[in-house]
Amino acid sequence: MIDKKLISFVIPCFNEEGNVENISKEIIKLFDNDLSNYDYELLFIDNDSKDRTRDIIRSLCSNNKKIKAIFNVKNFGQFNSPYYGILNATGDAIVSIACDFQEPIDMIPKFVKAWEEGYKIAIGVRKTSTDNIIFRLFKNIYYSLIKKFSNVEQIKMFTGFGLYDKEFIDILRKLDDPTPFFRGLVAELGYNIKQIPFEQGKRTKGKSSNNFYTLYDAAMLSFTSYTKIGLRLATFLGAIAFIVSLIIAIVYLILKVLYWDRFAAGMIPILLGMLFLGSVQILFIGIIGEYVLAINQRSMKRPLVVEEERINF
Numbered sequence: 001m002i003d004k005k006l007i008s009f010v011i012p013c014f015n016e017e018g019n020v021e022n023i024s025k026e027i028i029k030l031f032d033n034d035l036s037n038y039d040y041e042l043l044f045i046d047n048d049s050k051d052r053t054r055d056i057i058r059s060l061c062s063n064n065k066k067i068k069a070i071f072n073v074k075n076f077g078q079f080n081s082p083y084y085g086i087l088n089a090t091g092d093a094i095v096s097i098a099c100d101f102q103e104p105i106d107m108i109p110k111f112v113k114a115w116e117e118g119y120k121i122a123i124g125v126r127k128t129s130t131d132n133i134i135f136r137l138f139k140n141i142y143y144s145l146i147k148k149f150s151n152v153e154q155i156k157m158f159t160g161f162g163l164y165d166k167e168f169i170d171i172l173r174k175l176d177d178p179t180p181f182f183r184g185l186v187a188e189l190g191y192n193i194k195q196i197p198f199e200q201g202k203r204t205k206g207k208s209s210n211n212f213y214t215l216y217d218a219a220m221l222s223f224t225s226y227t228k229i230g231l232r233l234a235t236f237l238g239a240i241a242f243i244v245s246l247i248i249a250i251v252y253l254i255l256k257v258l259y260w261d262r263f264a265a266g267m268i269p270i271l272l273g274m275l276f277l278g279s280v281q282i283l284f285i286g287i288i289g290e291y292v293l294a295i296n297q298r299s300m301k302r303p304l305v306v307e308e309e310r311i312n313f
Contacts, residue, residue: 004038006040006091006092007039007040007112007163008040008091009040010045010097011023011044012099013053014046016100019100020056023105024067027105035109038112041067041068041090045069045072045082045084045088046072047076047077054069067312069309069312070084070085071310072305072306080179080180082160086169091166093115093163096164098159115165120165120191121190123155123194123196126158126197128199152184152187152188158183158195168189172189178304
């Protein structure tokens with residue numbers, strides 16, 4: 001008897017009491033029908049849910065030993081928890097999928113097909129954005145900047161949804177990165193990637209925890225990890241501002257010497273110059289602070305998450 005290949009599903013959770021049971025049923029049904037030649041493992045990693053999510057997951061685990069769970073002692077953020085789940089999966093391939101059904105189940109056979117064709121990574125890329133026009137505008141600007149100034153081109157409309165061969169996951173386990181940006185790592189280290197477009201579904205139940213702050217957090221983590229443009233801009237703009245200020249100062253000095261009685265410099269040019277230079281300094285102190293924060297977080301080497309409980313391991 002030939003052993004079946006094991007496909008692990010990593011399903012991050014935060015207040016998903018209305019979805020965890022349904023998604024487990026849908027994935028298991030998929031293996032009963034379309035993927036009967038494979039075995040499965042479901043790993044729910046809960047980021048300190050405040051509803052009944054954990055109780056439902058415990059029930060699922062007690063009824064099916066192929067369903068596993070990791071419960072974090074607190075919410076460790078949108079990046080660390082899913083990444084930690086991926087590192088703890090044991091399958092020949094690992095599928096990362098959201099719990100809210102916005103990432104369609106019927107994409108999984110397509111990922112598996114690409115994997116069997118030899119791709120180490122097969123990912124889902126959204127055809128269109130469901131964000132409002134303001135978020136869409138900011139995202140387009142962000143991707144344009146990253147594409148122009150980074151030596152690693154980020155994958156547009158990619159959230160992490162996809163299948164990853166254990167060979168790639170083994171590389172991630174060796175990185176020892178306390179602040180991982182999984183989407184960036186896929187683009188940077190991801191072998192030959194099969195990109196499969198899909199239409200994002202509607203969230204079935206519950207409320208998304210994404211907001212402007214979480215999106216900003218993702219953008220800045222990518223920005224500080226994969227570009228130097230913030231620091232270079234600070235240097236170049238600082239040099240340009242210095243040269244312009246020096247030229248203006250010399251011109252004012254000459255005009256004052258030549259037309260001492262008729263030329264009144266006044267305070268407005270000085271105030272405008274101070275406000276301009278001050279605002280530039282504050283802006284770039286903030287950008288440099290983001291880089292320092294990223295360095296600080298990496299240097300502290302804190303764990304990705306702290307577990308409270310794990311089931312069926």
